[in-house]
Amino acid sequence: MAEIRTIGVLGAGQMGGGIAQVAAAASYDVVLADATIELAQKGKAKVDAILGKQVEKGKITADQKNAVVDRIKPVGGPADFSNCDLVIEAATEQVDLKLKLFQACDAAMKPGAILASNTSSISLTKLAGVTKRPELVIGMHFMNPPPLMKLVEIVRAVQTSDATYAATKAAAEKMGKTTTTSKDAPGFLVNRILIPMLSEACFALQEGVGTPEDIDTGAKLGLNHPMGPLELSDLIGLDTVLFIAEVLHRDLGDDKYRPPTLLRNLVAAGWLGKKKGRGFYRYDDKGQKIAGGAT
Ligand SMILES: NC(=O)c1ccc[n+]([C@@H]2O[C@H](COP(=O)([O-])OP(=O)(O)OC[C@H]3O[C@@H](n4cnc5c(N)ncnc54)[C@H](O)[C@@H]3O)[C@@H](O)[C@H]2O)c1
Numbered sequence: 001m002a003e004i005r006t007i008g009v010l011g012a013g014q015m016g017g018g019i020a021q022v023a024a025a026a027s028y029d030v031v032l033a034d035a036t037i038e039l040a041q042k043g044k045a046k047v048d049a050i051l052g053k054q055v056e057k058g059k060i061t062a063d064q065k066n067a068v069v070d071r072i073k074p075v076g077g078p079a080d081f082s083n084c085d086l087v088i089e090a091a092t093e094q095v096d097l098k099l100k101l102f103q104a105c106d107a108a109m110k111p112g113a114i115l116a117s118n119t120s121s122i123s124l125t126k127l128a129g130v131t132k133r134p135e136l137v138i139g140m141h142f143m144n145p146p147p148l149m150k151l152v153e154i155v156r157a158v159q160t161s162d163a164t165y166a167a168t169k170a171a172a173e174k175m176g177k178t179t180t181t182s183k184d185a186p187g188f189l190v191n192r193i194l195i196p197m198l199s200e201a202c203f204a205l206q207e208g209v210g211t212p213e214d215i216d217t218g219a220k221l222g223l224n225h226p227m228g229p230l231e232l233s234d235l236i237g238l239d240t241v242l243f244i245a246e247v248l249h250r251d252l253g254d255d256k257y258r259p260p261t262l263l264r265n266l267v268a269a270g271w272l273g274k275k276k277g278r279g280f281y282r283y284d285d286k287g288q289k290i291a292g293g294a295t
Contacts, residue, residue: 001163002112004171005029008084010101011091012043012074014237014275015118018146019088021047024071025147026175031084033075034091040074047072050147078104086171088140090118093243098122099130106131114164116140120191120240121247124157124184134159138168141188142177144236152177155188186251187244195244198236199260201229205280206262212280212294230280231289233263234273238280242267271295 005028009020012034020043024030034040051065078101081087087105091097098119105115114136117127128137139155152172156165165181172179182188187195201215210218216228233241245259266272266279273279274287282290 001114001167002085004085004114004167006031006084006086007171008033008078008081008087008105008109010034010078010081010087010089010105011118012040013090013092015142015144015146016088016090017043017046018144019090019118019142020044020072021050021068022142022146022175022177023088024068028071028171028174030072031075031080032072033077033080035077037074037076040076044069044072044074079108081105081108082110084109084113086114086116086168088116088118090142093120093122093240095122095126098127102127102137103130106133109133112136114138114168116168118142121187121244123186124155125159128157128159135161136164138164139182139184139188140168140172141190143190150176150178151190152179153188153190154179154181155184156181157184187248191244192248195241195248196257198229198233198241199245199257199263202233202260202263202280205230206260234279234281234283236273237275238263238267238271238273266295 007023007028008031009016010033012032020030020032032040032043034043048069051068054060055062055065087109089101091101115133116138118140124137124139128134131137137157138160141153141155143149143151154169169179204210204215205212212230216230219225219228242259242263245257248257270276271278274283277283278295281294284290
C-alpha cells in the first residue's frame with residue numbers, strides 16, 4: 001500500500017474542519033471539500049481563526065500557524081480527490097447523502113487509495129458495499145473537537161482488509177491519536193455507551209426531574225464528567241444525537257434506545273445546539289453559553 005501523503009476531507013463543518021487541521025498539523029497535505037468551494041473556504045478560514053487565537057495566547061508561533069493553514073487546499077467537491085491517498089468523509093450524518101458521496105469519491109479516487117468515514121453510526125459495511133473498493137473502506141471516528149480529543153475509534157467493515165486497517169491506524173497515530181477498534185455494529189463502541197446516557201438526561205429534563213443546570217452539574221461534579229450530558233448534546237449537535245439514537249433504536253430493536261420527544265421537538269424547531277446558537281441552552285455569537293439561558 002502506497003505511503004499516505006495527501007489526505008482528502010469531505011465536509012468542512014465542525015468535524016471536517018477539525019480533522020483537516022489535525023491532518024495538516026501532522027504534515028499531511030490536505031484537500032478540503034464541501035458541497036461548494038465557498039463552504040470549503042469557510043472551513044479553512046475557521047481553522048485559520050482557531051489557530052490565530054493560539055498564536056495570540058503564545059501557544060504557537062505565527063509561522064507554525066501559517067504552515068498548517070497553507071497545507072489545506074479548499075476544492076469544489078469529491079472530483080478533486082484524484083491525488084489523495086486517503087479520503088476521510090465527514091459530511092452530514094444522513095445515510096442517503098453518504099452513500100451518494102461514497103460513490104462520488106470512489107469514482108474520483110486513484111486505485112489503492114483508502115476511503116474512510118467519520119460517521120458516528122452508519123454501517124461501514126453498507127457504505128463499502130456501494131463502492132468498487134470495499135476492502136479499502138473503513139471507519140475513522142474522530143471525537144469532537146478533533147484537535148483536542150485523543151481518541152480515534154477505528155471501525156472495520158466486514159470487507160475491510162488487514163492492510164487498510166494497518167495503514168489507517170498508522171495515519172491516526174501520526175496525527176497524535178490513540179486508537180481503539182470496533183466491529184461494525186450500531187453505534188460502534190463509543191456511541192453505544194454515550195447516546196443512551198444523553199437520551200436519559202433528556203428524558204429526565206422532559207419529565208421535569210431537574211433543570212438543565214441540575215442535570216449537567218450532577219454529571220460533572222457527581223460523576224466527574226468534564227461536561228454535562230445536555231451541554232455535550234448541544235456541542236455534538238442535536239440532529240446528530242437524534243440520528244444516532246434512531247439508528248440504535250431501529251437496528252438493535254430495543255426500546256431502551258428510543259429517542260425522547262423533547263429531543264425530536266428541539267431538532268424540528270431547528271434548535272440544533274451550539275452550532276445554531278440554541279439547543280438545550282442558548283449561546284452568544286462567540287459560542288459562549290448565555291447565563292440562565294436554558295431553553
Ligand atoms: N458532532 C460530533 O460531535 C461528531 C463526533 C464524531 C463524528 N461526527 C460525525 O461527523 C460527521 C459530520 O458531523 P459535523 O458535526 O461536522 O456536522 P456539521 O453539520 O458541522 O458539518 C457537516 C458538513 O457536511 C457538509 N455537507 C452537506 N452536504 C454535503 C455534500 N453534498 N457534499 C459535501 N459536504 C456536504 C455541510 O455543508 C457541512 O459543512 C457526521 O457523520 C457525524 O456523525 C460528529
